[in-house]
Amino acid sequence: MQSLIEIQQQLLPDVLAIMKKRYLILRQVMLSDMIGRRTLAASLDLSERVLRAETDFLKEQGLLHVETAGMRISESGRKLLEDLEPYYKEMFGLTELEQRLRKHFGLKHVWIVPGDSDTSPHTKRELGKAGATALRKMMNKDDVIAVTGGSTLASVANQLTTQTPLKGNWFVPARGGLGESLDYQANTIVSTMAKRTGAHYRLLHVPDHLGEGAYLTLMQEENIREVVDVIRSARIVIHGIGDAMVMARRRRVNEEVIEALKAEGALAESFGYYFDREGAVVHKMPTAGLRLEDILETEVVIAIAGGGSKGEAIAAVMRFGHDDILVTDEAAALVITAILDEEQQASF
Template sequence: MRAILNIQKQLMPDLLDVMKKRYTILRHIAASRLIGRRTLAASLNMTERVLRAEADFLKEQGLVDIDPAGIRLTEAGQKVLDEMEPMAKELFGLSELEEKIRDTFHISQVIIVPGDSDTSPYTKKEMGRAGASALRRYVSQETVIAVTGGSTMAEVATHLSPTTALKGSWFVPARGGLGESVEFQANTIASTMAKKTGGQYRLLHVPDHLGEEAYQSLIQEPNIRELIEVIRSARIVLHGIGEANVMAKRRRADEATFSALAREGALAEAFGYYFDRDGVVVHKMPTVGLRLEDIQQTETVIAVAGGKSKGESIASVLRFGHEDVLVTDEAAAREMLNYT
């Protein structure tokens, strides 16, 4: 397939540009389910006149329906998208990019979606869909799955559906709550994933950041201790990656912590640990839930994170060396290669 596309690039470059444009339009419509023409044009950075012409063409082909409520994909349109998926990787140059990231950071599997989730909510939806697909690929019957919080993990949850393996699985929060928006807390995401898949869940009703005395007191409580043991037995960890300063702010860290993070060169945060450029843990929070040693023993660790702004942060966590699967977007992947 790559050889054929290379020939097409040389002989018919305009045709490939048209294919990429129409594939992108269909992808955005599929991610939105129903979207107005003006909103779609703005999200694609396309004039309404150009989009109207493309939408009319796609309607003529039976790939979309257009009515006063907006544009939606037809069954034929979804079939075309599914059939184009393998080709799209080559079309956007993503297969080669996946190979580079996989070889550079020594990861078993890399999945890259087109776009930049910093600027496109549809790219984040695509990452969520790809993250859900990756989870389905690795889950087995009666698996304990530990998940972190965040908007990207919430997007993964929306794209899950029942499978035999997922129905018998347990979803648990990887750590305590950050005190952020309820819909982005790990407890909420774990319960949403369970409800979407027909699985079961356990909740951890403790704050993420604790003083040492409070931490020691909590882990002595029998119910909390038993739940922590379940969390630490997780066979799959599904997590996001954040920028160090952004996550410290979300955790309402004090000035001393911010100064320490800057002094130690912290760039990224994942599951309560802060990493420097070389993937070395330079700071950690005394939180209830997964520990670094649990991550190192976990059978499958799946990271879902994207956006150009996070490229360096993602690279630093990957250098820690315990990710098995990375789901990211094109902008983050290209940015990551600048820090090799």
């Protein structure tokens, strides 16, 4: 049986487009607490004239409060968004996208949030919220959860809460530090996750990029070895995905290695490994943390990454075939499906 949204899309496509636009306006205002018209127009890629007409309508309906300092959502507007929550994925066509990606890559679950986290901080916050929801759903009592670094995982940490303290659970860094902003290092993120959920955590105080000699020496240290053993026992791994060249430079990899990565067709990076377009590992860095063989044995692997710029990289890591759950945004999902469409056309 067709849903109401599907019927509207066939009979009244213009109404559905207006509904989506007004939903996005209300949602953006709610996420911002208070926002000016110019900032709102820029974040939604609407002209100020169009936005003014829409916000005037929403104000007349009692869904928005317009003040000198900006706009804020009313209680009626907040309630309307809550009522629409079960339908928004279908309204934006995200349910169909989720099903397609899940089936194509053989995943257990796919979550897609609307928007593009490359350009919208609010979408990135929603991506973190969805990642936190996915992680909570998969966590059991006394789990060890290994976490990589990066801004997206930091967003997950900031959105993670639980009503029941996870006293038996441990959060651990999947790797050492990248030398980037402290807020985005795995050690900081696992500390935040543990504190927000009442769980325990262990830290790994070693650089992520190690030479072979330094790696072997560090692995002989009893304290480090003990933490690494805990990391490699993780039942859940939650990780980000990056562009291969961007991540190589963040790791301060020398030009010789960068040229080698280019020659090997490296497109994506995740948990210290570089993948080509087909999902094959073309390069790995010695790291005190999770190894590829640990990923292959991990019970639950959750990838969280978004933004149109990462679409190709996400597709490459999904082809690696050892993720169970993907949390991404609409922009990345559309890039991935465009890649799949091109490949399908090329095969005919």
